[in-house]
Amino acid sequence: MRPAATTSTEPILRLHGLVVQAGERTLLTGFDLTGAAGELVAVTGPSGCGKTALLRTISGLQAGEGTVTLHGKTPQQLGWPHFRRQVLQVDQQPVLLAGTVQENLQRPFTYGHMTAAFDPDRASQLLARTGLGDVGLGDVGRGNGGLGNVGLGSVGLGNVGLGSVGLGSDALALSVGQQQRVCLVRALLLDPAILLLDEPTAALDEAAVAQAEELVTDQVTTQRAGALIVTHNTQQAARWCDRQIDLTPYLAGGMPVGNRETTS
């Protein structure tokens, strides 16, 4: 586990009594959490327990019950678009639009309420730090070297002779692992207060995982941000995050227990 956040734990995000649903079905109940500045929190739990749905409920992309506040303000007070840019959710499956990498990274800066401007230099730097600037480093998935569509399961195939990925690359021609890193960079460029990351390194090989972890940790530390990271990998959770939250006690119908958090 990384050195405990040497921070005053000013709360950024507060979740209280959150109820997470999937359609008519209730998955999780009574979920409370306080996310502090500079803190990385891992969210673990059995598959299908509602980890992704939890993130979607926090960002308000799906309906739920309970209260969510950012710096003491509700999303309604802040305005949902503004709230979501601050409490930014990154899907497990990378979602990029047709166009170049730069167009994708720039996209959120075209939204009406954005005041910050897109900084191509910073974008290139972040891309390079995820290993995308380097030739073939840390790639998993569809190479252009004849390995074609090897899918997510092939972690470790790494160097298959990919060209370097830059701002001008065609976003949809990238491998899943490369796309996942572009998505991470797109999120980081917005300097959110809280990152909601859903299995952010699932499609990456070891080297790239380390780079992605370091990048997120750096951002969280330097920007005084927080992160909530859904992962099924408890080793990663222990290595990367300040504390872990197991969702099992919050399962609808599950027994509530006294101490639900394991702190570092």
Next chain:
Amino acid sequence: MNETGIIELTAADLAVACGLVLVAGLVSVGLKLGLERRLALASVRTVVQLLLVGYVLRSIFGLGNLPAVLLLAMIMIVVASRAAIGRVSHTFSGATWQAFVTLLLTGLVTSVTVTGLVIKVDPLWEPRYLIPLLGMILGNGLTGISLCLDTLLEQLTERRCEVEMELAHGATRWEAARGPVRKAVRRGMIPIINTMMVVGIVALPGMMTGQILAGADPLQAVKYQIVIMFMVAGGTSLGSISIALLAYRRLFDDHHRLRYDLIRRR
């Protein structure tokens, strides 16, 4: 031929025309297409439905009172909105109602504009003009709005991840929806634009053909046809935009959230 230059058709004349359908029936029998029964039923329905409409129109034209005209217009709009929604592959609760509102507004606005400002009939609900014009708008409008709605719902289903990704990065609901909405409205308007491109070259429009057969001067018939084309284009565009915006308001709530749960496949 009577004094207005119209050659009146008798029942015997219609019977001869019916002989042409028999050719189709013979083809079906000869090639074992198995379409004879359907063809017979379709022929009977054509005769019955059109005669019925003829009598209804004649009596409403004769009555000349506003409530009767409005009632007929309402029935036409209800049938058209049901037909429009019946054609889409995805739907949501309230879609038929939205199609009804759309067709009601665009149908009445455009047809009354034409009767009142272009043809200048008095009263402007004069059924001889209003009802056929409304029929034209509804017929084309329902194609437009069903294509538009079908495209919008298909886009929101297929591109759900993209739409939600944009919302997650701080897009307003309009910023996230405008791509699909734009594509849908475009799709709704394309058929009428294509029709306008080739009108008169590939085929003579039915209305114009009818007027010419009924003894009108071709140039007069053409002028009417131009009015009709513009009216239909205007009505279809208005209809596509309205249904797209109404559906957008329903499917994106005040939390700037895509209500994917409201969309049903069928």
